Amino acid sequence: MKKTQLITTVLEYNSIEELDSVNQELINKAKEATQSSYSPYSNFSVGAAVLLENGEIIQGSNQENSAYPSGLCAERVAMFYANSKYPNVPVKSIAIACYNNGQFLERPIPPCGSCRQVLLETEERYHTPIQVFLYGQKQIFEIENIKQLLPLYFEKNMLDE
Numbered sequence: 001m002k003k004t005q006l007i008t009t010v011l012e013y014n015s016i017e018e019l020d021s022v023n024q025e026l027i028n029k030a031k032e033a034t035q036s037s038y039s040p041y042s043n044f045s046v047g048a049a050v051l052l053e054n055g056e057i058i059q060g061s062n063q064e065n066s067a068y069p070s071g072l073c074a075e076r077v078a079m080f081y082a083n084s085k086y087p088n089v090p091v092k093s094i095a096i097a098c099y100n101n102g103q104f105l106e107r108p109i110p111p112c113g114s115c116r117q118v119l120l121e122t123e124e125r126y127h128t129p130i131q132v133f134l135y136g137q138k139q140i141f142e143i144e145n146i147k148q149l150l151p152l153y154f155e156k157n158m159l160d161e
Helices: 021-036 074-085 113-126 156-160
Strands: 010-013 044-052 057-061 091-100 131-135 140-143
Touching: 021 044, 021 057, 021 074, 021 091, 021 131, 044 074, 057 074, 074 091, 074 113, 091 113
Parallel strands: 091 131
Antiparallel strands: 010 140, 044 057, 044 091, 131 140
16 A cells, blocks of 8 residues: 655735735636626625736636526636637636625635536646636635646546556
């Protein structure tokens, strides 16, 4: 038997002002995107903003549907739109924010497993790490790449084995 330890490194900030202006703008765009959420069932509005290598920022928000699981998370809405509008432009980073009960959450929320897999596929597609920013009013997380969020990931070449 061999024991393997998987470690995820997360940088924590107490305030958005600790980040550079590009990442502040990306987080603010994610916060803004929460306002276009369609979440009448959960009342949990999530916004995502994707920064592309060409400088474009693409926003997305969660879109629910009464016929579960027909809705889609903010992260996938933003990523799929970015990949369809700019199919040859790598993604540099993504920011995620959540608005609930009239305010942004104090602590960051991470992407769900399905979103992590989609984000990883995009990272693999462009052979470029995607930096992740998770926003909370009292805490902001920065993660260096998607593989940090999904260390035992499923990838395309496994289909050939």
